[in-house]
Amino acid sequence: MAAEVLVEHGLSVSVYDAMPSAGRKFLQAGRGGLNISHSLHIDDFLHNYNEASTWLAPMVRAFDASAIQSWMRSLGIDSFVGSSGRIFPTEKKAAPLLRAWLHRLKQSGVVFHMKHRFVGWQGQALSLDTPTGQKTIASDAMVLALGGASWPQLGSKGDWLDMFARLGIEVAPFRPANCSxxxxxxxxxxxxxxxxxxxxxxxxxxxxxxxxxxxxxxxxxxxxxxxxxxxxxxxxxxxxxxxxxxxxxxxxxxxxxxxxxxxxxxxxxxxxxxxxxxxxxxxxxxxxxxxxxxxxxxxxxxxxxxxxxxxxxxxxxxxxxxxxGPLAEAISSAGGVKATALDERLMLKVKPGVFCVGEMLDWEAPTGGYLLTASLATARWGAQGVVSWLNRV
Ligand SMILES: Cc1cc2nc3c(=O)[nH]c(=O)nc-3n(C[C@H](O)[C@H](O)[C@H](O)COP(=O)(O)OP(=O)(O)OC[C@H]3O[C@@H](n4cnc5c(N)ncnc54)[C@H](O)[C@@H]3O)c2cc1C
Structure with missing residues (x-):
């Protein structure tokens, strides 16, 4: 979602992902019906993020349930509100949505590099483990969307947390959320x-x-x-x-x-x-x-x-x-980069030009579409932060 906003602003965008294909957790969420958002009134919706609702509020208000439904429509996917108020794509599947989305991103010029694992920084540049060895990539800005720490087999392992702490980035330990x-x-x-x-x-x-x-x-x-x-x-x-x-x-x-x-x-x-x-x-x-x-x-x-x-x-x-129950089996995780480590644009205070979004941030919410909504909304917000940061001079 961050790539989408950045490319819409005419920026040249590359996505690096550790896995052989993109959106594996998104696809897994689709196996349970892809509950992408919730039709609750926005004030009640925001209560689901507990203490984090204060700082998440402007982001989720800017990309709320109805914005998510129009965005899905723009990809040819209709949605419906279930009896419990939860919002799903009509076919309750993630694959058609992900396919259309990746196609549109690639058509817009976003370049995907799979099997590229982010392992840290060399100076300001991104350090990646790839099948052909270590690579260093320089960029004007970067958005990290490394996910939480549940279901590590889908790509998000949370193994960056200690490295972040050593760099002076405030983090909270990962804990199971929506768990047994x-x-x-x-x-x-x-x-x-x-x-x-x-x-x-x-x-x-x-x-x-x-x-x-x-x-x-x-x-x-x-x-x-x-x-x-x-x-x-x-x-x-x-x-x-x-x-x-x-x-x-x-x-x-x-x-x-x-x-x-x-x-x-x-x-x-x-x-x-x-x-x-x-x-x-x-x-x-x-x-x-x-x-x-x-x-x-x-x-x-x-x-x-x-x-x-x-x-x-x-x-x-x-x-x-x-x-x-085990963190690896939980639907989501609490913990990650603390809001206090970020400015209001979601840029790391100790690493100018690096933005963090999605479940890797320290917020949690129950199931009901709140997880994907905040992941998508923070990604848009962080990308808009990149645009404003790059335009600062
Ligand atoms: C079984 C299950 C069902 C779910 N159902 C729902 C649901 O119905 N509704 C809902 O709202 N939420 C649901 N969720 C939660 C939702 O899927 C997540 O909250 C959401 O996917 C988080 O998005 P994200 O982009 O922040 O992280 P992720 O989706 O985890 O994506 C992070 C990406 O970063 C990549 N990555 C991680 N570390 C590195 C690294 N070091 N280098 C390079 N790449 C890296 C990963 O490979 C991955 O592609 C479900 C989760 C699970 C496990």
Missing amino acids: FNVVWSEYMQQQHAGSPIKPVALVYEDAHGQSYRRQGELMLSLSGLEGGLIYGYSALLREAIADNGPQTIHLDLLPSLSLDHVRQKLMQAPQRLSLSNKLTTALKLSAVKVALIQESLKGEASKASLKIVAERLKHYPIQLMGT
């Missing part, structure tokens, strides 16, 4: 229920200040814990709470649309001769994984547990989160 959380499940749960969706379900959490959070959605029980959009949305809050205070307990409401009284009544009305698991499946239509969770929490005491306790457990099921 670790739970110690029994062998039985792992063998029988790993991969099972837990839905519908509400996640309830009370933080150290007594503030409570509740949201409904879907989870998946994995071998090592919990995954899915519902917990991803809480990942920043839970990750920081675990870092500060150790393992955190969340509660699941396994029957979010029924009140506690209603659950209790239904259980009481079930024929007494039925076993507890039969009562749960017939009276409450509970899925196998939810029944197993209840059985596990009663630890073999299921037959003795009163229905009152079972009803309470169904509405308020405690799960201890031990830590985050």
Whole structure:
């Protein structure tokens, strides 16, 4: 996106990328439907960037959801707003959009050099590892868009962070965002229920200040814990709470649309001769994984547990989160170049002429199209910064 803005301003632009082809993470995002933005009102949209919303606001306002939709239209790709307000290209795929985009960039004169890994600077010049050895490239300005540190197999490894720190560029360590959380499940749960969706379900959490959070959605029980959009949305809050205070307990409401009284009544009305698991499946239509969770929490005491306790457990099921899942498997990462390392044009204060954009900057957001929107918007902003910097004299 930065290349697009720069070439529109008549500049000569080269793109260097470590991978054999461009946009691999963008393509991967397309496998999940390419949720490119969100139709929320811009003020609410910006809340999703938490503390970073202050400095990201002018950039995202300048290239918001409707600007992204017109930009896609200019590439021949229509979009639609899904029932949750999320915006997708009509076919929910990234490949046609990426293909049209790369074609237009190349036609406009942008030159792509693949398998060129940026490894630092030699003086002001760019130092690159290439299949034919090390190259040094001088340029009037450069935009770095090195990505975050999740899914490193797609090209963004975050391995530049220490080098940046040594050069005096303020950086924050990479942490998983939109990530899974670790739970110690029994062998039985792992063998029988790993991969099972837990839905519908509400996640309830009370933080150290007594503030409570509740949201409904879907989870998946994995071998090592919990995954899915519902917990991803809480990942920043839970990750920081675990870092500060150790393992955190969340509660699941396994029957979010029924009140506690209603659950209790239904259980009481079930024929007494039925076993507890039969009562749960017939009276409450509970899925196998939810029944197993209840059985596990009663630890073999299921037959003795009163229905009152079972009803309470169904509405308020405690799960201890031990830590985050691996950074490499997270959808995105927090951390990277801090806003304080940059001027208002996104130029590095200690490296005049070098601009940083996208997920390599220290901001995070939940899934919902906010990640791609801020990546695209900061890239446009940084490129406009290059233009103003080059025109300064
Ligand atoms: C599975 C998955 C699904 C996702 N789904 C969505 C979604 O639906 N909606 C959404 O908004 N976001 C989604 N995201 C997040 C989104 O894809 C990223 O936030 C976005 O791609 C970040 O863009 P970027 O250009 O900053 O970094 P990247 O897309 O990571 O691109 C960085 C580029 O820099 C190159 N590079 C890195 N280091 C070097 C180096 N040293 N030298 C040369 N080149 C280098 C990489 O090869 C890569 O091509 C998803 C992410 C994943 C992993």
